[in-house]
Amino acid sequence: MHKLLPAAALLASASAASAQSVDEKVNEIFANSTGWFVNLIFAPLPGTSFPWIVLWLVVAATIFTVYFGFVQFRAFAHSISLVKGDYSDPNDAGEVSHFQALATALSGTVGLGNIAGVAVAIGIGGPGATFWMILAGLMGMASKFTECTLGVKYRNEYADGTVSGGPMYYMTKGFEERGIPAGKFLAILFAIFCILGALGGGNMFQANQAHAMISGTFGDYPGWVTGILLAGVVFAVIVGGLKSIASVTEKVVPFMGVLYVITAIIIILMNADMIGWAFGQIFAGAFTGLGVAGGMVGALIQGFKRAAFSNEAGVGSAAIAHSAVRTKEPITEGFVSLLEPFIDTVVVCTMTALVIIITQQLLIDETTGNYLLNEAGSAIATVDGNSGVALTSAAFSSALPFFKYVLALAVILFAFSTMISWSYYGLKAWTFLFGEGQTKELIFKIIFCIFVVIGAAASLGPVIDFSDAAIFAMAVVNIIALYFLMPIVKRELQSYTSRLKSGEIKRYNA
Known part of the structure; x- marks a missing residue:
């Protein structure tokens, strides 16, 4: 028996080394094959360090906010009424309720961008990045309103x-309706990027x-x-398709959201x-x-980057989920969707940021000005010593040690719900390109699950770079499509608003 122990230990060591080499190989291949794409999307404006894509999103959100008369604030109360089902007719075409559509879309946005993304933003852009995240979330509500209204109006039933x-559908149909060429080309291009986004930011x-959180909490493994x-x-x-996804997300999203926010509130109140x-x-x-990173500019860049990655306003992904809602009024789902950036960025991201900022200060030795050390002699948590979810975990655990297990559960639920929602987004882009059919759908679902394994095995740097690039x-x-089609949304808004005021829009639940 004693003679077998060294052999067993050697076998275990060889297995671990082999597993590690697999992770390293996957990471090397992934990083080398996607670098050009990342560089193209995040190229800075000439003579500056400001990525052109960030300005693209900022300008669009500002234009939609002004063009629709700050609809995100004027329609906020009515949006809540719609989610409650006050105006829902069960006989309308569609697959899911307003609440289920919101939950499905939120499960794709309220995710690790809120946990890891906020930590990345603060780590690079400082606490000031939080301000720009909140502002981006508020303005992004108008972008979300625009794209989700169009998603329902031009859907295929x-x-x-x-x-x-x-x-893909409002680019094709909407452009054709307005007599504008190139709609089909834009639709195909979007579908390709959507598949990449689904495999990257929504999956890997x-x-x-999730792996970083689990292995950091329960022990390291491949x-x-x-x-x-x-x-x-x-x-x-x-x-099981969208109904299966919606059935899961309408239960998981409220639970994980409340769990995470309550945990954050407890830590914040402990340090009121x-x-x-x-x-x-x-x-x-x-x-x-x-x-x-460069004072105000660095904070602004990181704030808008991480807010856009978190709430996806202007990206178009949520319009795919909202298109399946049961309604005959496209504008109603635009109203419902504008709640997403508010919940995702203004509420959840701000909670994360406050926890990180407060706990980071508490971990500084007032006498030396250095971070407190753990038993191993290394800093418990530093902004530049942790990245992504590791920093958020350190912040939560510094308040109460067992909170890291709560956060681990939240991370697993966030990751799981985001992946199943993005699988649907990618699937719809896939079927747009290759046609409907169970076999074609199954092929994409298998590919999607293979990329789950690839994402868990790759390191944070290449994954987050590729994720950002694909989604942006x-x-x-x-x-581009929203600019051409926003007059149609405005007509829908004016028509619905006038009918709502006149009492023509029927309220089903008083």
Whole structure:
């Protein structure tokens, strides 16, 4: 028996080394094959360090906000009434309710961007990045309103009760209706980017950070193990289609959202005397030199980048989920969808930011000005010593040690729900390109699950770069279409508003 122990130990060591080499190989191949794409999307404006894509999103959100008369604030109360079902006719065409559509879309946005993304933004842009995240979220509500209204208006409704919608369809039909060429070309281009976005930000980034959280909490092990387990669970849900996805997300999203927010609130209230100071850091960092990367500009860039990655306003992805709603009034889903950036960025991201900013300050030794050390002699948590979900985990755990397990559960749920929602987005882009059919759908679902494993095995850097690039590439094409089609949305808004005031719009639940 004793003679067998060294052999067993050697076998275990060789297995671990082999597993590690698989992770490293996957990462190397992935990084080398996507670098050009990342560089293209995030190229800076000439003579500056400001990425052109960030300006593209900022300008679009501002234009939609002004063009629709600050609709995100005027229609906020009515949006809540719609989500409650006050104006829902069960006989309308569509597959899911307003609440289910919102939950499905939120499950694709309220995810690890809120946990890991905020940490990345603060780590690079300082506390001031939070201010720009909030502003981006508020303005992004108008972008979301525009694209989701169009998603419902130009969707395809099939005899079996299913629907297909999203930017691919309003680019094709909307442009044709207005007599504008190139709609089909833009639709194909968007569909390609959507598939890349689904495999990247909606899949690999989620699997990557889920593995980082799980292995950091329960012990280190190869990423592909997490990937295989996640892939199995994801496949079991997405094989049932949108109704299966909506059934899961309408239960998971409220639970994980409440769990995460309550945990954050507890930590914030434990340090209530520092709330005012934290907001002071946020505002000061937004307009002065507190931002780590170039003061105000660095904070602004990181804030808008991470907000856009988190809430996806202007990207067009959520329009795919909202297109399946049961309604005969396209504008109603535009109203419902504008709640997403508010919940995702203004509420959840701000909670994460406050926890990180407050706990980071608490971990500084007042005497030396250095970060406190753990038993191993290394800093418990530093902005530049942790990236992504590791920093958020350190921040939560510093308040109460067992909170890291709560956060681990939240991360798993966030990652899982985001992946199943993005699988639907990618699937609709896939069927737009290759046609409807169970076999074609199954092929994409298998490919999607393979990329779950790849994402868990790759390192954070290449994954987050590719994720950002793919999703922002969707926004480039989508926003071009929104500019051409926003007059149609305005007519829908004016028509619905006048009928609502006259009492023509029927309220089903008083």
